[in-house]
Amino acid sequence: MALNINNINKSFEGLQALNDITFSVREGELFGLIGPDGSGKTTLFRVITTLLLPDRGEVNLFGLDVLKNYKKVRQLVGYMAGRFSLYHDLTVEENLKFYATVFGTTVEENYDLIKDVYCQIEPFKTRKAGKLSGGMKQKLALSCALIHKPRLLVLDEPTTGVDAVSRKEFWDMLKRLQKKGITILVSTPYMDEASLCDRVGLIQKGNLLSVNKPENIIAEYQRELLSVSSDNLYKLVNDLRNDEDTHSAFLFGHSVHLTRKDRQASAKQVIKYLKDKGHERIYVKVIKPEIEDCFMDLMHEEDEI
Amino acid sequence: MKRFWGFVLKEFLHIFRDPRTMLILFGMPIVQILLFGYVITNEIKDIKIAILDQSKDPVTIELTNKIISSGFFILDRNIKNINEVEDVFKEGNVRQVIIFESGFGRKLKREGTANIQLIADASDANTANLVVHYTMAIINDFVREQNKLTGSPIQFIPEVRMLYNNELKGVYMFIPGIMAMILILVSAMMTSISIVREKELGTMETLLVSPLRPTQIILGKVTPYVALSFINAVTIIVMGNLVFGMPVQGSIILLLAESILYILLGLSLGILISTITKSQQNAMFISLFTLMIPTILLSGFIFPIENMPKILQWLSFFIPPRWFISIIKNIMLKGTGLMYVWKETLILIVMTSIFFGLSIRKFKIRLE
Numbered sequence: 001m002a003l004n005i006n007n008i009n010k011s012f013e014g015l016q017a018l019n020d021i022t023f024s025v026r027e028g029e030l031f032g033l034i035g036p037d038g039s040g041k042t043t044l045f046r047v048i049t050t051l052l053l054p055d056r057g058e059v060n061l062f063g064l065d066v067l068k069n070y071k072k073v074r075q076l077v078g079y080m081a082g083r084f085s086l087y088h089d090l091t092v093e094e095n096l097k098f099y100a101t102v103f104g105t106t107v108e109e110n111y112d113l114i115k116d117v118y119c120q121i122e123p124f125k126t127r128k129a130g131k132l133s134g135g136m137k138q139k140l141a142l143s144c145a146l147i148h149k150p151r152l153l154v155l156d157e158p159t160t161g162v163d164a165v166s167r168k169e170f171w172d173m174l175k176r177l178q179k180k181g182i183t184i185l186v187s188t189p190y191m192d193e194a195s196l197c198d199r200v201g202l203i204q205k206g207n208l209l210s211v212n213k214p215e216n217i218i219a220e221y222q223r224e225l226l227s228v229s230s231d232n233l234y235k236l237v238n239d240l241r242n243d244e245d246t247h248s249a250f251l252f253g254h255s256v257h258l259t260r261k262d263r264q265a266s267a268k269q270v271i272k273y274l275k276d277k278g279h280e281r282i283y284v285k286v287i288k289p290e291i292e293d294c295f296m297d298l299m300h301e302e303d304e305i
Numbered sequence: 306m307k308r309f310w311g312f313v314l315k316e317f318l319h320i321f322r323d324p325r326t327m328l329i330l331f332g333m334p335i336v337q338i339l340l341f342g343y344v345i346t347n348e349i350k351d352i353k354i355a356i357l358d359q360s361k362d363p364v365t366i367e368l369t370n371k372i373i374s375s376g377f378f379i380l381d382r383n384i385k386n387i388n389e390v391e392d393v394f395k396e397g398n399v400r401q402v403i404i405f406e407s408g409f410g411r412k413l414k415r416e417g418t419a420n421i422q423l424i425a426d427a428s429d430a431n432t433a434n435l436v437v438h439y440t441m442a443i444i445n446d447f448v449r450e451q452n453k454l455t456g457s458p459i460q461f462i463p464e465v466r467m468l469y470n471n472e473l474k475g476v477y478m479f480i481p482g483i484m485a486m487i488l489i490l491v492s493a494m495m496t497s498i499s500i501v502r503e504k505e506l507g508t509m510e511t512l513l514v515s516p517l518r519p520t521q522i523i524l525g526k527v528t529p530y531v532a533l534s535f536i537n538a539v540t541i542i543v544m545g546n547l548v549f550g551m552p553v554q555g556s557i558i559l560l561l562a563e564s565i566l567y568i569l570l571g572l573s574l575g576i577l578i579s580t581i582t583k584s585q586q587n588a589m590f591i592s593l594f595t596l597m598i599p600t601i602l603l604s605g606f607i608f609p610i611e612n613m614p615k616i617l618q619w620l621s622f623f624i625p626p627r628w629f630i631s632i633i634k635n636i637m638l639k640g641t642g643l644m645y646v647w648k649e650t651l652i653l654i655v656m657t658s659i660f661f662g663l664s665i666r667k668f669k670i671r672l673e
Contacts, residue, residue, distance in 0.1 A: 049514050051671050070670070075516050085511035089322045090315065101311025102515045144511075 001060075002027040002152055002183040003048065008057035010043055017043045018054070019206040025152075025185055030178045032197030033187040034295065040206040041187040042082055045156045048185070049079045062151060075103075078150030082157045084141040088130025092121055092140055095129050096147060103148030110149050113180065117173050118143045135166030142173070146182075153177065155186040159193065171196045191292040202295055209298050214291050221289045221297065223247070226267060229255040230279040239277045245269070248300045255283075257293055308517060312525030319499065320529060326495065334487045334537050335544065341479045342549050352436055353381040354401045355393050362410030364419075368447050372403070377439050394426050401425045401436045480545040481633045482606030484538065485626035488564065489600060492534045492571030493578065494592035500526050500579035501588040519668050527572045534571070538564040554640025560633060563646070566653050567629045571596075573660035574625075580667040600626040628652050 003025040010018040017040050025031045035041050046052040048059055050070040059066035066073050086095050096118070100107050111118075121139050124132065129140060138158055145153060155174075159167045171193065178184055186197070194200045194214050201211040210217065228249075230236045237256055240249035247259040258270065267284040274282050320326050354372075358365050373380050381399050384390070393399045404422040406412070413419040423440055425433035500523075503509040512522055538561065545551035553560060574596065582588045601607060603617060604626035610618055621627050628649040635641045643650065 046510075051510060051513060053671060071516070074514050077514060079511060079514045081507050081510045083507040085506070085508040087315070087319070087508060088506070090318055094315070094318065098311060098315045099511070099515075102308055102512070102517055104308055104516065 001025070002029070002062060003185065004058075004060040005044075005048070006058040006060075008044070008047060008054045008059065010040075010047060010052065010054045016206050018047070021057070021203075021206075021208050023201055023208060023211045025183060027183055028178065028181055030174060030184045030186070030196075030198045032194055032200040033185065033203055034189075034191055034194050034200055035187070035203035036189055039203045041203060042156055044203070045079075045154055045185070045187060049077050049154055050074060075148075076151045078145040078148065078153045080141050080145040080153070080155045080158055082160070084137045086129040086137060086141055086144070089128060091126050091128055092132070092136075093125040095140060096143055099144040100147045105148050107147065110147055113149055113177075114143045114146050116176055117146065120169075134162045135169075138162050138166065138170060139173075142170075146177070151183060153182050153184045153186075155184065157187055157189065159188055159190065167193070191295050192290075194291045194295070200291075202298055204299050217294045218289055218291060221294045223259040223289075223297065225287050225289050225293055226258040226260075226270065227252075227255045227285045227287045228258050228270060228274075229281075229283045230274060231281045232279060235277075236274070236279060239274065239279070243273055245273075248297065250296050252292070257287075257296075259297070309521050309525055312517070312521065313528045316499070316526060316529045320533070329495065330491060330533055330537070331540075333491075334483075334541055337483050337487060338480070338541060338544050339548070341483055342545075350377060351379050352377060352401065352432075353399045354378045354403060354436075355382050355384050355390075355399045356380060357384045357387065357390070357402060357404045359407035360405050360409035360411075364410040364413060364451075365405045368405075368444065369403075371447055372440065372443050375439075375443050377443075390424060399426070400432060401440065403440065479606070480541065480549065480551050481630045481637065482600075482604065482626075484541045484564075484633065485567070485604060485606065485629045486597065486600045487541065488534055488538060488568055488629075489571040489574070489596050489626060490592065491537055492530055492568050493575035493596055494589060496527055496530050496572050496575030497578035497582065497588040497592055498585050499530075500576065501582055501585050504579075504583060505585060513670065519670055520665070523576055523665070523668060527576070530572060530575075531565070531568055534568040535561075535565060538568070551637065553637050555636035556642060559643060560636045563629070563632050563636070563650065563653075566650065566657065567625070570625050570653055570657040570660065573657050573664060576664035577660050577667065580664055580669070599624050603627065604630055606630060625653060625656055 001024045005024065006022055008018050008021040009016075021040075021044060033041050033044070043052065047054050048061070048066065050066055050073055053067065061073050062076060064073055064076075087098070090098065096107055096114075100110075107114075117139050121132070121136050121143070124136065129137065132140065142155070142158065145155070159170055162170065167190075174184055174186065175196075188194075194217075197214065199211060199213050200217070202209040212220070228236065228240065233251070233254065233256070237249055237251050240246050240256055240258055245260050245262065247261045249256050249258050260270075267286065270284050271282050320330070356369055358369065369380075372378055378401075382393070384393060384402070387404070390402050390404075393402060402424045404424070406420045406422075409419045409421075421444065423437050425437050503512065517525075542551075542553065542557075542560070546553065575592070578588055578591050578595075582591060603610075603613075603621045603624045605621070606626065610621050610627070613621065632646045632649045632653075635646050639645075
């Protein structure tokens with residue numbers, strides 16, 4: 001195991017930020033931690049990277065106790081903080097060189113490792129980091145986190161605030177890094193990115209809801225899922241939520257994903273209910289669940305408890 | 306070690322790339338010296354005086370002319386009677402009355418001494434003090450000239466004498482003060498801001514996760530400012546000398562060594578401030594309020610410590626610039642060596658160690 005986390009608890013001024021978190025990450029794995037803002041992802045990552053002490057629990061990294069051996073652990077971890085720790089008044093090249101020196105290495109020594117990422121921003125190497133676009137900042141921050149050849153890469157919301165194309169590229173880069181033997185722990189608020197990970201953990205309000213392979217999470221989905229649309233989307237969501245037979249109704253793009261309480265939902269019942277409510281151009285279809293539906297369902301259940 | 310220098314290099318880049326930092330670092334000392342220097346030297350200019358000459362002989366007339374032509378004083382009026390002195394002061398324009406005794410010149414010739422009385426309006430104690438001493442300086446100068454001219458020694462026995470700084474130039478008082486203020490501001494404020502900026506930007510997170518030790522981070526942050534503050538100290542000394550003729554009577558090496566000690570003290574304070582603040586603005590305000598204002602008010606920079614209420618005098622013991630000002634005045638004006646300033650030096654060393662100890666204890670190896 002690359003990383004073992006046991007019963008981690010952490011609270012800030014009475015607010016429980018992490019509640020009994022237990023999971024492990026295998027060596028060479030790409031592990032995703034998915035959860036909305038404020039769910040505790042950053043806190044958990046800071047505990048793993050020795051930046052915060054947990055109130056209770058243990059973290060073990062490549063056999064090292066993170067709490068006791070923080071100095072050794074800091075050599076093994078590449079950490080990319082949520083706000084891209086870059087010096088805005090330094091150029092791209094200066095930032096990279098600085099982090100290389102601080103970690104006791106040189107850019108040339110580990111160029112192979114970062115080449116794939118860095119070559120995309122190398123043309124702009126004399127530009128100040130503060131003047132880069134979100135996607136370029138992200139690539140530079142990743143290069144900086146990689147420069148000392150870490151065994152575990154911890155990335156805190158690397159794709160937040162980055163355009164869709166850059167996000168896609170970024171995940172491709174992570175996959176290639178994974179092939180080089182680096183274990184990667186990444187957090188994201190975007191549920192659609194879950195399917196790109198080997199395994200994912202879903203975290204909400206400091207609780208870890210489920211840890212599994214994305215395909216297993218989908219397989220475990222029990223409900224029948226309906227995609228519903230009509231002429232008035234906003235009214236549609238509200239009406240569906242007010243229906244006593246409705247289990248959950250979430251807006252997904254231009255349609256509402258609906259689950260019903262009796263599980264064997266009948267599309268006819270739904271159409272009738274909506275017609276009574278005055279909707280037109282009603283369209284109902286049974287669809288296969290995506291990973292996002294599974295998460296919404298898990299989180300919805302957690303909310304009701 | 307390579308890590309450390311990499312860090313220092315980065316720190317220098319931050320400084321040189323930020324025009325505001327550069328301005329504070331190098332513009333402020335020069336502007337302040339010129340500003341304070343000229344404002345203070347001009348403070349005693351065109352002061353109105355009255356003269357009661359009971360003798361009217363060539364000596365008193367020559368001395369009167371010398372005093373008036375000095376540029377510091379304007380002769381408001383000649384008075385005839387000692388009773389008028391009080392009226393003149395009550396009108397409020399005249400700050401000083403100079404009285405020559407009757408038979409001044411004759412007495413001087415016969416006995417070699419003569420009496421001059423200087424009466425100053427002490428409702429403004431500082432100005433009165435300055436005015437009297439300026440006058441004294443001119444009279445002494447006159448006596449020296451006369452001695453050279455005639456060969457026969459004449460003498461005025463002054464009631465007040467300034468042993469050092471006998472011209473009582475304001476600027477002599479202010480250059481040590483400005484130096485104390487600028488050095489502590491630059492070293493404490495700039496370091497605390499630059500450390501807190503890393504916290505604000507989130508880069509401190511990455512630095513903490515790096516194998517850099519806390520002491521390396523602190524030293525890396527501080528080293529550039531030691532160098533730059535030292536340049537500042539030298540600039541102030543050189544400008545004081547070239548522009549205002551401020552002498553350095555004592556050892557320049559001792560002076561610079563004391564300055565470095567004082568810079569280190571400022572830096573340790575800066576680190577301490579950075580460990581208790583979270584935003585750059587906060588760091589700046591704390592630096593300004595805890596350093597600049599006490600430096601100006603309590604260090605003896607502007608207001609003489611002897612004139613303060615007892616409680617403030619006690620408080621001033623804890624103000625580092627007080628000791629530094631005392632040290633550099635001793636070295637620059639009196640030309641004394643370490644023998645005479647070891648006590649002050651020791652106090653500064655103790656303060657520095659306490660601040661450094663506290664800040665290393667308070668510096669967090671983690672985020673909380």
